[in-house]
Amino acid sequence: MGIKGFQGTSLLDFPGRIASLIFWGGCNLTCPFCHNPALVLDPESWPDLDPDALLGDLAGRTSFIDGVVVTGGEPTLDPALGDWLAAVKTLGLAVKLDTNGLRPDVLAGLLARRLVDRLAIDLKTSPARYGQLHAGPVAFAGLTTSVRLALAAPVTVEFRTTCVPGLIDEPDLRELGELVYGAPLWVLQQYHPAAALAPDWRDVAPYAPAKMASLAAVAREYVGEVVVKGL
Numbered sequence: 550m551g552i553k554g555f556q557g558t559s560l561l562d563f564p565g566r567i568a569s570l571i572f573w574g575g576c577n578l579t580c581p582f583c584h585n586p587a588l589v590l591d592p593e594s595w596p597d598l599d600p601d602a603l604l605g606d607l608a609g610r611t612s613f614i615d616g617v618v619v620t621g622g623e624p625t626l627d628p629a630l631g632d633w634l635a636a637v638k639t640l641g642l643a644v645k646l647d648t649n650g651l652r653p654d655v656l657a658g659l660l661a662r663r664l665v666d667r668l669a670i671d672l673k674t675s676p677a678r679y680g681q682l683h684a685g686p687v688a689f690a691g692l693t694t695s696v697r698l699a700l701a702a703p704v705t706v707e708f709r710t711t712c713v714p715g716l717i718d719e720p721d722l723r724e725l726g727e728l729v730y731g732a733p734l735w736v737l738q739q740y741h742p743a744a745a746l747a748p749d750w751r752d753v754a755p756y757a758p759a760k761m762a763s764l765a766a767v768a769r770e771y772v773g774e775v776v777v778k779g780l
């Protein structure tokens with residue numbers, strides 16, 4: 550666990566468009582389609598970056614970056630995350646958090662301290678199938694709580710789904726759509742199998758663009774805007 554990677558300047562979907570990207574190691578899932586398997590399966594093979602040194606680096610970038618994107622792995626596993634983000638905020642930088650939403654208590658704490666400006670929560674498959682994302686038990690109720698917290702918080706929220714054949718099809722999207730009904734934005738991402746965590750998922754063919762368009766049409770019945778990425 551801890552900060553494992555840092556990309557100083559990146560053009561992203563972020564208010565202002567320029568942010569530094571920071572990767573946390575470790576995750577509470579092992580999604581077979583994960584495209585960051587080294588961070589998930591063997592985070593200790595990466596040295597921890599010094600959090601204070603990283604703050605110093607960010608301080609030197611405040612004239613040309615607008616914020617930081619906190620991603621992983623799963624950043625909410627780090628007990629030091631909140632205090633580190635508080636230090637980031639003192640630099641005048643905005644914070645975007647990418648999370649799988651399974652640690653609602655941590656998310657609630659970050660939101661209460663107003664440490665997050667933009668929040669992206671993954672919706673990976675229908676609730677009954679979350680058990681396919683990890684060898685151990687998965688408490689899906691945590692994601693439901695996180696969705697409620699996100700929709701009630703004064704932050705910019707997006708939900709994200711990688712459309713992996715075998716995990717996402719129309720019935721799954723409809724169940725997730727009920728969960729996030731009325732949300733402002735749902736991003737559907739194309740599956741890119743080459744670097745998938747599970748070797749046998751590297752042979753799964755992504756959906757054709759026409760199928761992605763039909764899934765997007767389904768998602769639009771539930772939220773304000775749907776964006777398809779990665780085609």
Ligand code: SF4
Pocket residue numbers: 576577578579580582583584585589621622623649
């Ligand atoms: S896709 Fe995200 S939640 Fe799933 S194992 Fe990878 S980092 Fe963890």
